[in-house]
Amino acid sequence: MTVTSTDPVQDPAVETAEALSNGADAAAEVADQAEFGTDEDLSIPDDIPTADDPSSRAASRDMDNAGFTLDEFAALLSKYDYNFKPGDIVNGTVFALESKGAMIDIGAKTAAFMPLQEVSINRVEGLSDVLQPGEIREFFIMSEENEDGQLSLSIRRIEYQRAWERVRQLQKEDATIYSEVFATNRGGALVRVEGLRGFIPGSHISTRKAKEELVADFLPLKFLEVDEERNRLVLSHRRALVERKMNRLEVGEVVVGTVRGIKPYGAFIDIGGVSGLLHISEISHEHIETPHSVLNVNDQMKVMIIDLDAERGRISLSTKALEPEPGDMLTDPQKVFDKAEEMAARYKQMLLEQAEEGEEPLGSMMV
Template sequence: MSATPTEQVQDSAADSTSSEQVINTTSETAEAAKQALAEEDLSIPEDVPTADDPSSRAAKNDLSGAGFTLDEFASLLSKYDYNFKPGDIVNGTVFALESKGAMIDIGAKTAAFMPLQEVSINRVEGLSDVLLPGEIREFFIMSEENEDGQLSLSIRRIEYQRAWERVRQLQKEDATIYSEVFATNRGGALVRVEGLRGFIPGSHISTRKPKEELVADFLPLKFLEVDEERNRLVLSHRRALVERKMNRLEVGEVVIGAVRGIKPYGAFIDIGGVSGLLHISEISHEHIETPHSVLNVNDQMKVMIIDLDAERGRISLSTKALEPEPGDMLTDPQKVFDKAEEMAARYKQMLLEQAEEGEDPEVVPLD
């Protein structure tokens, strides 16, 4: 049955009202969604794990699709060449101190080991005197890996190498060093220089003290021999003193000294803490059979410096150049000493004239 026109109009109005309601509802929903989005907190929650958080990773990796097994991977890793060779110096981290040595991480497959005796060139009571857990420093690789794949390390070898480099440089600079005597023996005294053991021959110790009483004394020293291959480090106390004294002395100067020793070839004269040699040929213009015929130990006398050899640590002395008349040292030594400064002035003038004429200076009679 067909609807009447009136009914059609009513249906149309109803449809229109329904559409408006749908449109209004949709609009309100969109507006509400916008409002909710605006109010939503988009910050990352604190409980969300980060990429470097171990808890965010799977406890066990599935390598089924990797193309090789775990055993194969371990085999490849064991063949990896770390290029650690004896003689290399590498950085390492101390991670354990044990009674017999230290465990060091140098990035190898197995922790390296440093024995206690290799911790320092100097004597130490324990590892903790030198190392701290977590400390990073250089280590010397002493040997190939052992059967456990472990390398042996040393700090002492590094210190040893650098100590020899340092003493070679000091010798090249002709430096004077100070070192403590820690022991003496029949031949001389022992000291340490940059951690290396050095020897002072008895003939190069210049002091009135008995040799045994030098222990714990600090002495000025010069280098005589630096030989790493032979492990020889020889020093001179006398040279250091002579050099220091030489800075205040000059050829032609008259000094007062005391006879400390007499040998067949001459006498050793102490002049202010250092020894000079008065050779038998420089005692008098007259021939002398032996220095004992003219000099006695502990005699006080005036001598003139005729040569200063800093390199060899030697001071050469003369009384012959001070003789007013040849042979005065044999017949009247007091006359020699009384006129010493006058004769020395004449000697200096002679040296000056010889230098101006280009002649080699020599000791000659001045009368």
């Protein structure tokens, strides 16, 4: 589904929020790398931009043409016991649009006032973009009556509540959404989802573009965190890409990839825009001291997929399973690549036999 919206009202607290913390320890780094198939820290920082607050004042209503006097109107209302409370949602009729807000008739003794900042969760140029005189709709009561007996109303609060309900449902469905990047900062990128401000940590952006060049791009995204109480909406571009790629991949398939990074525990292989981990134990049947002794960054090579974990966004790869003879990756890697499809066919046959015998598939036992 495609999610778009106009620019939301900006919260000053959001504009000054720092994005990411860079102090992940080595153990956390390795765990995240193995989980998501990247050499970056994929943890969600505590200090991130928040998802969405303002106020104003009112003016008097001209009752010259109302058809009855103010005294008659007050006498009529005094017969009823109105009990409006902050947090209530009431129906009201728009009867005046002013420069700083709108006058709303909700049946109270005094016309209620809705500040311009409360007209929508999205940024608007003027009240007439959203409201028309005579229009009847729902309003959220923000405060108790002031000294003049006037209530303050909001449409934005209703939209805000319903937006959180929608994103919680989307997260529950594990939906992939598309949203436009409207800004970037040191820690990541900002998007809008149902009018709420969402944050993509830099470690969850999977593209070769410079971060600043992403503005106005629409990205596929998965939800990482939806927390209305903490006002945090965190998304992942990387997980959406991995899932989409995984839908076209299968265990036992041979793919061509490029070495993008080498760590002591393995190499990260780009296979069509997403990274898979070729663990050091899966390079060869022979013992290897370090992946650097076999592989170089930017090497092109054939690898076989041995595990796909869509929930955790992890792709595990192997060249060991493609060796015609143990140790061929060390002595003759070209032989391994030449016979890759043949060896993969044997691997798939082995998986089928294991499944028929009720054994746990090899792929599910890979780390």
